[in-house]
Amino acid sequence: MGVMGGFQLRKQTALVKGAVKNVLERSTHIQLLDGSKQELDEYSRHLILQSMHDMSMSALRCLVFAFADVPSDFATYDGSEDHPPHQQLLNPSNYSSIESNLTFVGFVGLKRCIKPLQTDVTQIEHRSARIMDTVQGGVLVNQLDQTEVFMSDHASLAACDIFKENEDISSRSLTGKEFMDVQDQKNHLRQTGGLLFSRAEPKHKQEIVRLLKEDGEVVAMTGDGINDAPALELADIGVAMGIAGTDVAKEASDMVLADDNFSTIVAAVGEGTSIYNNMKAFIRRFFYCYSYWWLEVASIFLTAALGIPEGMIPVQLLWVNLVTDGPPATILGFNPPEKDIMKKPPCRSDDSLITPWILFCYMVIGMYVGVETVGVFIIWYTHSSFMGIDLSQDGHSLVSYSQLAHWGQCLSLTGKEFMDVQDQKNHLRQTGGLLFSRAEPKHKQEIVRLLKEDGEVVAMTGDGINDAPALELADIGVAMGIAGTDVAKEASDMVLADDNFSTIVAAVGEGTSIYNNMKAFIRRFFYCYSYWWLEVASIFLTAALGIPEGMIPVQLLWVNLVTDGPPATILGFNPPEKDIMKKPPCRSDDSLITPWILFCYMVIGMYVGVETVGVFIIWYTHSSFMGIDLSQDGHSLVSYSQLAHWGQCL
Helix, strand or coil: CEEEECCCCCCCEEEEEECHHHHHHHEEEEECCCCCEEECCHHHHHHHHHHHHHHHHCCEEEEEEEEEECCHHHCCCCCCCCCCCHHHHCCHHHHHHHCCCEEEEEEEEEECCCCHHHHHHHHCCCCCEEEEEEECCEEEEEECCCCCCCCCCHHHHHHCCCCCCCCCCCCCEEEHHHHHCCCCHHHHHCCCCCCEEECCCHHHHHHHHHHHHHCCCEEEEEECCHHHHHHHHHCCEEEEECCCCCHHHHHHCCEEECCCCHHHHHHHHHHHHHHHHHHHHHHHHHHHHHHHHHHHHHHHHHHHHHCCCCCCCHHHHHHHHHHCCHHHHHHHCCCCCCCCHHHCCCCCCCCCCCCHHHHHHHHHHHHHHHHHHHHHHHHHHHCCEECCEECCCCCCCCCCHHHHHCCCCCCEEEHHHHHCCCCHHHHHCCCCCCEEECCCHHHHHHHHHHHHHCCCCCEEEECCHHHHHHHHHCCEEEEECCCCCHHHHHHCCEEECCCCHHHHHHHHHHHHHHHHHHHHHHHHHHHHHHHHHHHHHHHHHHHHHCCCCCCCHHHHHHHHHHCCHHHHHHHCCCCCCCCHHHCCCCCCCCCCCCHHHHHHHHHHHHHHHHHHHHHHHHHHHCCEECCEECCCCCCCCCCHHHHHCCCCCC
16 A cells, blocks of 8 residues: 655655565665665565564564655646546556555564454354455455464464464465465365465455355355455455444445454354254254144045044144144244354255155155054954954944944934035935935935036925925926925926826836937947948948959948848837846936947947958959868959959950
8 A cells, every 4th residue: 555745845755555575576775774775685685574474473464664756747746636647546557657666664563462252263163154354464264164264474373273383384375366376276275274365455355255155155254444345245244344344344244243353253153053953943843744744634535535434533633733743843943052053064055954855755754654543543443453452452342344434424314414414425425325304495405406416317306385496406306296386396397196106216217218228229320330430441442452342332231221220220119127227327427329439339340341351352362261262152263453453344
């Protein structure tokens, strides 16, 4: 750093201070004790550097002082922005030419006092953040994973117990310029045991921060000067000194250290690590409950699929979710910091709190326990002993699996009881009939609606005014002709003249017979679909091969009129089957003919058509085939070429 000004009424002079080597490189003369100047030779340079080294080993920071006559352009410079030379000072590249041909005056050693609290730096071994600080001409970087501290001298580090007193640090102590010349800089920064960087310029600090961030480290840097601002802004966490820091450094930082004490950073890192560990424990415990969720899901869905009672009632589910899950996870979030928290290796910034593999394991464990829970539930109620363990000591009643699967299902319910049934549709699917008593109009309507939603064709009989809504909602409403009210008759689709249920049974049987005959007719009709494909394949294949038609028009008419129509018509007049009312009815959405059946008919017809043409060709071109004599009727044999040109006369 240099300033310009008058000095004891002399002409304008540049006063310069800075690092020893940097100033010596620009010095050409040395001022002696009597004020005279002489040329600075190599011997004098060596003496100066040796003295600087001795002072540095005593934990002193060395600053060199020099002066020089400014160029003639600055002879009248008074600091005004309107002065022509002022523009040169705005460009830092001009500083080296201004601060040249210096006269070396001397240097001083400044002692850095290590505060007692700052010895806490030895507690931050094996951490993952890195903290950089400009300390009297050097950059202090603490890697709290491999404790890297960069200072301006070995002695200061020895005072902090970072380096040992006589330790060889030739490979761990570099200037900023020397570090920039290192080929593998990232590998150099990965060294353990501490690193020392001295005379680091702003660009060097930025490069170190950038390399550490690229290596996946979380970089925290402390600084107080203007030169630290770029690196402070680049770091993940920039920490400015609250007392000694400049306004520029504070604005570039993420936070300001109020007491300028390094132990405060150590305490903050420990507190932050403790918070992270507690949060991690809470989240992992929370996701461990993920296995409970799968337990509940597996238990509920498996019992529903098997039709047995729920193995876990709502109160038990609430107990699992609220009592066994929440409080333990919450308590883990308030654990005090561990005593050796600063000695444990940290996690990286890209580490995940919970991995997909852990989630998968939790899911498998939960589903296994859920299946096991349902299995134990079934065994408990259906077996008196299991694997030599007596299960009947509490005296509970044993039931069969069928009884367990239909537990709580009663064949007789009032309308109100039915409305309280959880799975009403499943209850209505029971076989053997159901009895509903004291059913109000809304109950009847709800039963009809549920049956229709389940795909059933609903027929309902009724005679009173209250039955009218359900009669109108049903697919087939049947009102009593004798006892029925006019309202019921108007809401119904038909009226039963004799009020006899057997008449309905006979009508259902007759309708089922008609449906079956119609189904047989249509399926026979579509079976002829294969004949059509037979005819199509035969006609098109003979035309493509150029041979005579395998089926003449009379044969086609015979197939379509005689072999197709009459059989299909006869099937439509089949009498009702004797056990027609014992067979289950079809559903309203059942189809008479499916696309798969049509496809099969098409394939069969095309195959028979191709086979017919093949037999036709073999009959006229071969006397025998597969050991069968084809010439017994004495028909003339021709070649395939003659057959292909049949009827063509030259």
